[in-house]
Amino acid sequence: xxxxxxxxxxxxxxxxxxxxxxxxxxxxxxxxxxxxxxxxxxxxxxxxxxxxxxxxxxxxxxxxxxxxxxxxxxxxxxxxxxxxxxxxxxxxxxxxxxxxxxxxxxxxxxxxxxxxxxxxxxxxxxxxxxxxxxxxxxxxxxxxxxxxxxxxxxxxxxxxxxxxxxxxxxxxxxxxxxxxxxxxxxxxxxxxxxxxxxxxxxxxxxxxxxxxxxxxxxxxxxxxxxxxxxxxxxxxxxxxxxxxxxxxxxxxxxxxxxxxxxxx
Amino acid sequence: xxxxxxxxxxxxxxxxxxxxxxxxxxxxxxxxxxxxxxxxxxxxxxxxxxxxxxxxxxxxxxxxxxxxxxxxxxxxxxxxxxxxxxxxxxxxxxxxxxxxxxxxxxxxxxxxxxxxxxxxxxxxxxxxxxxxxxxxxxxxxxxxxxxxxxxxxxxxxxxxxxxxxxxxxxxxxxxxxxxxxxxxxxxxxxxxxxxxxxxxxxxxxxxxxxxxxxxxxxxxxxxxxxxxxxxxxxxxxxxxxxxxxxxxxxxxxxxxxxxxxxxxxx
Numbered sequence: 001x002x003x004x005x006x007x008x009x010x011x012x013x014x015x016x017x018x019x020x021x022x023x024x025x026x027x028x029x030x031x032x033x034x035x036x037x038x039x040x041x042x043x044x045x046x047x048x049x050x051x052x053x054x055x056x057x058x059x060x061x062x063x064x065x066x067x068x069x070x071x072x073x074x075x076x077x078x079x080x081x082x083x084x085x086x087x088x089x090x091x092x093x094x095x096x097x098x099x100x101x102x103x104x105x106x107x108x109x110x111x112x113x114x115x116x117x118x119x120x121x122x123x124x125x126x127x128x129x130x131x132x133x134x135x136x137x138x139x140x141x142x143x144x145x146x147x148x149x150x151x152x153x154x155x156x157x158x159x160x161x162x163x164x165x166x167x168x169x170x171x172x173x174x175x176x177x178x179x180x181x182x183x184x185x186x187x188x189x190x191x192x193x194x195x196x197x198x199x200x201x202x203x204x205x206x207x208x209x210x211x212x213x214x215x216x217x218x219x220x221x222x223x224x225x226x227x228x229x230x231x232x233x234x235x236x237x238x239x240x241x242x243x244x245x246x247x248x249x250x251x252x253x254x255x256x257x258x259x260x261x262x263x264x
Numbered sequence: 265x266x267x268x269x270x271x272x273x274x275x276x277x278x279x280x281x282x283x284x285x286x287x288x289x290x291x292x293x294x295x296x297x298x299x300x301x302x303x304x305x306x307x308x309x310x311x312x313x314x315x316x317x318x319x320x321x322x323x324x325x326x327x328x329x330x331x332x333x334x335x336x337x338x339x340x341x342x343x344x345x346x347x348x349x350x351x352x353x354x355x356x357x358x359x360x361x362x363x364x365x366x367x368x369x370x371x372x373x374x375x376x377x378x379x380x381x382x383x384x385x386x387x388x389x390x391x392x393x394x395x396x397x398x399x400x401x402x403x404x405x406x407x408x409x410x411x412x413x414x415x416x417x418x419x420x421x422x423x424x425x426x427x428x429x430x431x432x433x434x435x436x437x438x439x440x441x442x443x444x445x446x447x448x449x450x451x452x453x454x455x456x457x458x459x460x461x462x463x464x465x466x467x468x469x470x471x472x473x474x475x476x477x478x479x480x481x482x483x484x485x486x487x488x489x490x491x492x493x494x495x496x497x498x499x500x501x502x503x504x505x506x507x508x509x510x511x512x513x514x515x516x517x518x519x520x521x522x523x524x525x526x527x528x529x530x
Binding site: 024026027030031033034037038040041044045048049051052053056057169172176186188189191192195198199200204207208212214 | 294298300301307316444445458
């Protein structure tokens with residue numbers, strides 16, 4: 001019953017988002033250009049490196065292409081679903097507009113998170129899908145249905161981990177003013193998920209798996225498609241997600257308790 | 265006397281920025297995480313004793329730390345204050361004041377970046393220490409002087425580009441597209457993503473002719489002692505020439521923009 005209700009609310013927000021986005025269709029085109037530029041920059045970066053070295057941390061050219069594609073897919077799915085909504089939280093807090101969200105008889109986090117979906121960005125998914133297909137052809141990869149299942153699970157874990165870290169960070173807005181640069185900086189930090197895991201060893205690998213779990217987002221799903229072991233990666237990803245999820249939930253709940261509206 | 269009002273604006277911006285110290289520290293700490301990964305990546309790409317495009321491991325790692333810091337204080341961006349003042353009509357209040365609008369915002373940006381730059385030094389210092397003896401220092405007093413002068417000019421050059429990008433608000437409803445160029449194309453062309461010397465020669469030569477290369481790549485080259493006395497002087501002259509050219513271009517665009525500007529506030 002509860003799930004049905006939330007599904008209904010999600011559908012309503014999707015309709016509202018479609019309506020809003022159709023007014024500002026130009027913005028969607030600009031974002032598409034941005035994704036193309038980002039993807040282009042990543043390709044230029046690694047292609048230039050491959051002019052000088054045969055592999056990066058043990059990763060060959062085609063494998064890095066696949067990683068770039070999976071990373072962009074994960075980032076795009078995050079931005080299309082909850083990224084826009086969660087990015088609003090600092091402003092809602094500072095402007096006292098969170099009151100309007102808190103008065104609704106549903107989870108305020110869910111309500112804010114799905115309030116800025118970007119359905120018109122769906123065509124941007126074609127770019128990473130095309131690059132991924134090309135990379136898999138070049139690598140002669142033919143993943144089994146089980147591998148695709150692992151891939152889906154790890155992709156979901158990665159996107160959820162990104163959500164949890166971002167929520168922990170934006171919850172700081174309950175106590176700090178002027179952290180408006182933080183979401184943008186976090187976004188820059190998450191671009192690191194496109195770096196091959198082979199460059200991280202020892203403490204750095206632990207840091208980027210659990211501390212700042214950027215490896216969980218794209219490297220783990222890519223590794224499964226490359227035929228590398230899935231279970232240890234799923235276990236590590238779930239652990240990172242559990243830790244950050246608990247921290248995010250605590251920060252959000254504690255912040256809400258200390259929230260004092262200042263808007264009028 | 266004429267400059268005192270701008271100095272006061274800078275001082276007020278310094279005080280405002282300093283009162284948000286925690287924000288700056290947080291921003292820089294979060295910004296430092298990509299630097300860790302970048303250093304790890306380059307550590308794998310350039311092994312000990314190896315060279316890439318004439319740069320050893322220590323020089324490459326130093327390059328990225330120096331350009332990261334420079335990027336934070338000099339990178340061109342779309343300045344939200346300018347675009348919103350143009351769009352929302354608040355520009356009219358500035359036009360009534362006895363001030364140069366471009367200089368006013370330069371004073372504001374300078375004031376907000378100075379504390380950020382100082383805190384940033386504290387944040388990048390551990391990275392420099394982590395490299396240890398591989399850290400590359402400027403090889404001569406001339407390199408030190410040249411780096412200081414080029415860093416100052418790169419801040420002014422970066423601002424001229426910021427002003428140029430922001431003035432697009434006179435013609436554009438949304439400046440997102442312009443911001444994308446600032447966020448993706450400029451870092452690549454300036455040498456923030458890769459040292460320009462790593463690109464194939466024709467591409468590197470073309471990029472070095474653009475003003476963006478003078479914001480990060482050239483000061484970093486001077487710092488690392490990769491360019492000598494004459495090249496330093498020529499590079500500084502090029503920076504100054506780009507500043508003058510962009511200043512003239514901005515003055516023209518400003519005049520054109522003002523003709524389109526209609527204040528609608530009441």
